[in-house]
Amino acid sequence: MEVKKDILWRVYLGFLGLGVFGFLILGKAFYTQRFEGSYWKSMGDSLHTKILDLAAERGTIYSEDGSMLSTSLPQFDIYIDFGADGLRAKDGKNFYENIDSLSISLAGLFNDKTAAEYKKELKQAYADKERYYQLHKKVSFEEYKALRSFPLVRLGRNKSGFIAEVKTKRLNPFGELGFRTIGLYRENSKLVGLERSFDSVLRGTTGKRLVRYVAGGVLMPVEGFEVEPENGDDVYTTIDVNIQDITERALMRTMTTNEALEGTCIVMEVATGKIKAIANLGRTPEGTYFETDNYALRTSEPGSTIKLVTLLAALEDKHVTINDNIAIHGGRWNLNGRTIVDDHHGPEVTTIKTAFTQSSNVAMSKLAYQYYTGKPKEYYKHFTALHLTGKTGIELNEEFSPLIRNPNKVKPKQWHPQTLASWGFGYELMVSPLQMLMVYNAVANNGKMMKPYLLNEIKSYGTVIRKNKPIVLNEAIASEATIKQLQECLAAVCTEGTARKQFETAPYKAAGKTGTAKVNDGKFKYRDGVYQSAFAGYFPVDAPKYSIIVVVKNKPHAANYYGGSVAAPVFREIADHLYKYSIDKQQPLQLPVQDSMLYTFAGMKKEVNTIASQFGFTYADQLAGNWRRSYLKNKTVQSQTVQTSNAVMPDVKGMGLKDALYVLETAGMKVQVTGKGRIVNTSVAAGSPVAKGQEIMLYLN
């Protein structure tokens, strides 16, 4: 029993030891809970839950007429996980059974590779067991729908390994039309234009969702922890797609003919200040043109277009009238050692009006120098009245401030006596085309200066949450008498001045001012022979509707660089289109005269002949042209030629649709149709001028 006792105390010692150890275990657990508990619990929560962002749908940018200028569409990037269990199960049974039909389907859908190529690549990727094989990027929703029904893919994510990642693509339905102004939205790149200015509005609010990892790598939303995303608001702009298109094309034509470096053109509605179009083109090294920058907002020395302001100052301060004479010394004037030269030789003395229309630098610098030397502040107050001392405040962040030396902030001694003379014809100060246009628009608007703006309204889920109204910056920039004289001078530029040739044939009257300035910016010096051609004006003269500015920076030593010959044609082309556009709008639809239709027939010469002989009417056709409008008179068929040309609208009334389409589309028009039967009316009246590509609406009875 001694042995057993000896053993027994050892056993109890072991038992005790294990008992103590048990307490240690529980103690450790207690310690973990009591003193580190919150740390571990919060770690547990952070490891197992995660906050996911729910992307908000970006708002759409609309034109004034409701066309989408920039909108968002879902897009899919398709990947395949060749390591998916379901795909590899049973030695890739699913994969090998479907590979052939899948390859054929893919080749048919994407059309970029043959079925054999697809098959080869998929097999290779399967062999390499790629976990994230990129099948196709930027798949549209329609394609994605088709893809989902394909063999293998339709087995679902687990069995096919197909992964679709949704991305939102920003789409500009009109391509790069005005995109510096509208803005392109691309991930990871800086925004420009309205996309930038209204980013906070368009972006919406990203939603948040708390998710928890559960078994099998599935994410499960945690109830009550979800913030729904708020979709971005829609921005309705003042831009008119048609005018924008016209503007862009007109500018492009001039840019390419002259191989110019940069160009911009803005169209503004006179009465409201709405920007209807804003085009910017910059030459790329390859010689193509692209909206490289918003030149409309960049400042430069304006040159002769500023002469409107010079004249305004002199007239308003009653130093002169436009019929006063002024000595221009044949176009060369020596001012304290500096020679101011006109582009053309002129007479010794001329009227101020003529000097303006001929764009005499001497006359304009003289006006400024003569009447304001010693009192630049008096001159400067006109810049203030014209809001040329600050930004216009247009809804674009890229706008530059004008640079005009403020005599109120400079000591008289530091004021250079030549500055006023330079100001007179547009140097030593920098103004952007938009700011200049605002001034011309005010003159067109009888002295009432409107603030230029791009934003009509903002809608949130269809309801208007912000509406912009035209803003008057200055009820009268000058007296009525001054404005009248300015308007007269501007009109004279287009009838007898530097832009005379461009408007000789115009069916409307325009007013404006040419400008040809030597460029001295960071890149070019005055001696480099780079000229900036400009034309700013408005039309029609009697009741101005639109004001337009065109500014083009030419290539060095360009053969053609005058504002009248480079910029004015752009104005003319745009004005021509807008004129037609406005005429068409004014003419209400004429109701067709029903009964006369019964006896008239319009169609091809041959067909009229056939009909006449078939029905036994006497008919002899000796007229020119292929198209006839015929009617019965005293049982004889009388015919007229239907004039077809590319410049005027043919009279297609009475024709069948087939004939009318032929006539109009060979003339280059785009035709839309409503109704059935024969043509009873057209959106453009017969005989009015039409352009290639213009849209014509045909009404059939």
Added chain:
Amino acid sequence: MSQIANISSKFSPAGLRDKTRGDKVIWAIVVVLSLVSLLVVYSATNSLAYKLYKGNTFVYLFKQIAFITLGIIIVYFAHRVNYTIYSRVAKMLFYISIVLLIYTLFFGAKINDGSRWIKLPIINLTVQTSDIAKLALFMYLSRLLSKKQDVIKDFKKGFLPLMMPIVIICGLIAPANLSTALLTGATSMLLLFIGRVSFKHIALVGAAVAVPVIILIAIAGAYYDKAEGKTKELPAVLSAGRIPTWIKRVQDFMYAEKSEAPYQVLQAKIAVAKGGMFGLGPGNSEQRNFLPHPYSDYIYAIIIEEYGLIGASFIVFIYMVFLFRSIRLFRKCPYAFGAFLALALSFTLVIQAMTNMAVNVGLFPVTGVTLPLVSMGGSSFLFTCLAIGIILSVARNVEDAEGSLEPAKEELA
């Protein structure tokens, strides 16, 4: 007549009850732990069932029920065997286990560079051979201890014959599973101590084992880049087999900051922290989704998470009761072998349980040890049942011995 009565009593429920003998408390513990196992395994396999059986969580429940049934059958038959037979079997089983260990070392299924498993044909069950070897070793040690009591203090006659089997078995387990080898060795030492082996000799073994362990710790310290917080590049000698794993584990335990602890340690701590005093309630574990092997190696963490410190204490208590009842058997057992057998097997089980719990609460470095009778199925569960069966067999004999002095009341009734 008596023969017929015998036969009928064998198959009637009452007969089965008569045949079921041994310590009733130990039986009760087996039942309670099995029930706990059912509850926790069902909860812990939830995520595994999701992954493999599309959410049919009953699959593992039924599997565990099958295992428990099989386990109880094993306990029953093992306890019906007269334990003296185990004495004879012990030596044979010991030799067989050596062969099995060697086979496993070279041909076994590899998991994480450790070759620990062999697959039994026909029944398609993977068996961790160290489980068999452990059982065989402790049975064999009990036999030796009981036989050598007279010469136990002698180095050559007592100590060496006892030490040899331990060295062989532990040496064969170590390459694939160092922690099990250490655990087995330590338990053996405890048994030698209880078996009155000279304390000097045991200290000698302690010193001999300490040398490689200290070397391992030294290497782990030397090849740890504190600035980077990771293991430096190891020379070729140290990159063989599982040596890098050992080094890494020691380093993790020695250096890791709270947040840098190995993933499973981190998740286990979170489970413990979430449990609190009363736990989240049955089936409410969240950590089961993140803990590796929440149904076996980390089942205790899940128990704490679902049943709190109360539940955790209950499990510790149950194992201590189990050990206490085995000590009672030892006191009552008239034969040395039986006494040692009950002690050896119960201490092993409880030490293994404590180790599992210590790992779970972060008291020990990470080792893959199951919680006996609670962890889900597998060969270790069945071997645990076999061990308990053997203990109950001793208990039955103790009862029989007592019964011979005062006849069992049931027989009279």
